[in-house]
Amino acid sequence: GAGVSQSPSNKVTEKGKDVELRCDPISGHTALYWYRQRLGQGLEFLIYFQGNSAPDKSGLPSDRFSAERTGESVSTLTIQRTQQEDSAVYLCASSLLGTQETQYFGPGTRLLVL
Amino acid sequence: SQQGEEDPQALSIQEGENATMNCSYKTSINNLQWYRQNSGRGLVHLILIRSNEREKHSGRLRVTLDTSKKSSSLLITASRAADTASYFCAPTYSGAGSYQLTFGKGTKLSVIP
Numbered sequence: 001g002a003g004v005s006q007s008p009s010n011k012v013t014e015k016g017k018d019v020e021l022r023c024d025p026i027s028g029h030t031a032l033y034w035y036r037q038r039l040g041q042g043l044e045f046l047i048y049f050q051g052n053s054a055p056d057k058s059g060l061p062s063d064r065f066s067a068e069r070t071g072e073s074v075s076t077l078t079i080q081r082t083q084q085e086d087s088a089v090y091l092c093a094s095s096l097l098g099t100q101e102t103q104y105f106g107p108g109t110r111l112l113v114l
Numbered sequence: 115s116q117q118g119e120e121d122p123q124a125l126s127i128q129e130g131e132n133a134t135m136n137c138s139y140k141t142s143i144n145n146l147q148w149y150r151q152n153s154g155r156g157l158v159h160l161i162l163i164r165s166n167e168r169e170k171h172s173g174r175l176r177v178t179l180d181t182s183k184k185s186s187s188l189l190i191t192a193s194r195a196a197d198t199a200s201y202f203c204a205p206t207y208s209g210a211g212s213y214q215l216t217f218g219k220g221t222k223l224s225v226i227p
Contacts, residue, residue: 042217103215105156
């Protein structure tokens with residue numbers, strides 16, 4: 001079956017512009033996660049969606065970052081007024097239940113803010 | 115942050131040799147997972163070991179867990195060039211935010227043909 005997909009694969013934008021990143025999780029997975037990975041670093045947790053529960057937004061670095069998820073399907077991560085330090089690979093993952101089991105990752109979106 | 119710390123940071127071996135990388139963590143875990151990342155993109159889950167397990171195998175992979183030392187190791191036997199990647203451990207804990215995977219900087223493995 002299809003894995004987690006993300007779009008776009010790469011995004012180059014100018015400082016100050018808004019960007020929207022999309023994630024399509026594996027069908028039937030109730031949990032969805034966004035992470036950020038800066039060059040040569042580990043993953044930083046950004047946000048977690050589980051079913052209809054209120055999302056855990058504790059990892060979002062600033063109020064310029066927001067994310068939405070429609071039911072148990074597509075999620076979008078929006079970064080407003082992008083800054084150069086936002087340049088990173090943004091990874092989305094999904095899991096069946098969100099209870100510490102395996103997370104399945106998409107290929108990521110590489111964002112470059114000029 | 116309760117991320118795992120991988121060691122060494124980089125490892126270079128010849129094809130056919132075994133590769134061992136280690137992970138240390140700070141507090142009691144529920145389970146520990148190992149992931150592989152190629153070319154700085156998506157991560158692939160390799161193996162999950164639970165806190166009550168000491169060793170687990172999957173193909174050429176062998177993972178051990180020593181909860182008394184708060185450490186885990188990943189052994190790749192008979193390495194291949196295709197094993198070249200970064201490897202991350204992700205311990206998971208109880209309590210709030212327990213679903214989060216926290217990764218360190220990883221071990222960058224290079225397998226030379």
